Amino acid sequence: MTKEINKKILADFTENLNQDATNNVLKNAVAQVGIYQASENPNAKTLLNPSFNVTVDTGKVSNQKHSGRCWLFAALNTLRTEFAQKNNLKDFELSQNYLSFYDRLEKANYFYQNILETADLPVDDRKVNTLFSSPSGDGGYWVYAANLIQKYGVVPNYVMPETQASDNTTEFNAVLNKMLRKNGIELRQMVQDKTDQSKIDQRVEEMLSEVYKVCVYSFGMPPKEFELSLHTDNDKLIEETSITPKDFLKRYFTMNLDDYVIVENSPQKSKKYHQTYTIAESGNVVGGRIDKFLNLPIERLEELTVEQLKGNDPVWFGNDVLEESDRKKGYLLGNLYQYDKLFNIDSEIEKGLRLDYKQAQVSHAMTITGVNLVNGQANRYKVENSWGSDNGENGYYMMDKKWFEDYVYEVIINKKYLTAAELSEYNQDPIELPAWDSLA
DSSP: OOOOOOHHHHHHHHHHHHTSTHHHHHHHHHHHHOHHHHHBOTTHHHHTOSOOSEEOOOOOOOBOOBSSOHHHHHHHHHHHHHHHHHHTOTTOOBOHHHHHHHHHHHHHHHHHHHHHHTTTSOTTSHHHHHHHHOSSOSOOOHHHHHHHHHHHOOOBTTTSOOOHHHHBOHHHHHHHHHHHHHHHHHHHHHHHTTOOHHHHHHHHHHHHHHHHHHHHHHHOOOOSSEEEEEEOTTSOEEEEEEEOHHHHHHHHOOOOGGGEEEEEOOOOTTSOTTEEEEETTOOSSTTSOOOEEEEOOHHHHHHHHHHHHHTTOOEEEEEOTTSSEETTTTEEOTTSBOHHHHHTOOOOOOHHHHHHTTSOOOOEEEEEEEEEEETTEEEEEEEEOSBOTTSTBTTEEEEEHHHHHHHEEEEEEEGGGSOHHHHHHHTSOOEEEOTTSTTO
16 A cells, blocks of 8 residues: 555645534534434434334333343243233233343354364364354344244243343353353364264263353253243233243243244345345254245335234344434434434445445344334334333334335244245245355
8 A cells, every 4th residue: 555644635634624614613513412413313203203003012111231132032022912912911021031041051052063063174264263253142033032932931030030140241251152162172173183973972061061050150040840920910810830931832822933934135236035045053052943034125024014013913123223223212213313414425325235345234133013104104113122111212112114124134024924925935945145144
């Protein structure tokens, strides 16, 4: 590189800036209140009126606190809605901590198995590097939650409440990832030394036993059975002396998770519409369902979302909550911050290119619980978040149509709302994307 910034170039920048007197006013405003407040759309409150003519009756929002378990909270929010409506328990909540325990144990095993499969690859191979860069974390997808629910069942929140470690997972993640990396190094060496498979299997069990211990200390011991005792809002008692988590799921919930599929919107040139995809090494349960999704235009995701809401069924969705949002006010507005006008610049990048060039990411999961329709078309949505009741309207966010189109990437839809052609497309064999794909 030969071109450098010199004194003349800096002088020209300053001269150009001083030619417009309004620049000094704007400079002071941004310095005092920040970029976002200085550029916030003044019509945001009007555009995000918190009233909706199609809603799913839900209760008090949950709070994931300082953890990355949004995907699990959102999934359990969809599951609890049916139980709460059927049994007149508006603010009923399922235990996220119970499934978090098994998620981290299962992810450890998933990591170990991937390490064994890639042990002959060099340490600087991109696949190996990706595995070791994040052996285990809070993050996940809807299918992760489905795998856990189907394998381990569910329990009410009072049976296994949150702990300090589950509310704030920073310390747990640091300890567990250090342990997994060390174990991963050992397993790679065992394979390279051509150690007998039975000895490798035994060592993996010993490693998992250590993970189990760390999880018990941090999250508590998950129950094999529990006493069911719930008072409904009309003062009836739901009671069983002893019931297992899987029996609780089977007897009290009719939602069949196998009926739901992932519908994605990825308008990248590298990905075709009406094609299914999956991401390599993406999973949490060995032997569980893979993260398979059907790529469709964003207009179809909107149509499917509205249809499912009309059927009184909330919609889990993956999104980029870091864009054009106000956490405290609960705003998700396509043009919430007009900083291009503020700075007189053009920073717009189309959705597919944002994914290609790492401007976009699927950073969060929430649940859509309502929509406002005008002449049959959605203009805003009601969103149940998992950041507690102090944000938004008692924890609920408002999302406009443009934000949906720009920053929603996937929705979980009951197969009954797909056309026969779409269902056939979903049932095709998926194309496998690498673990470092932009949608991972």
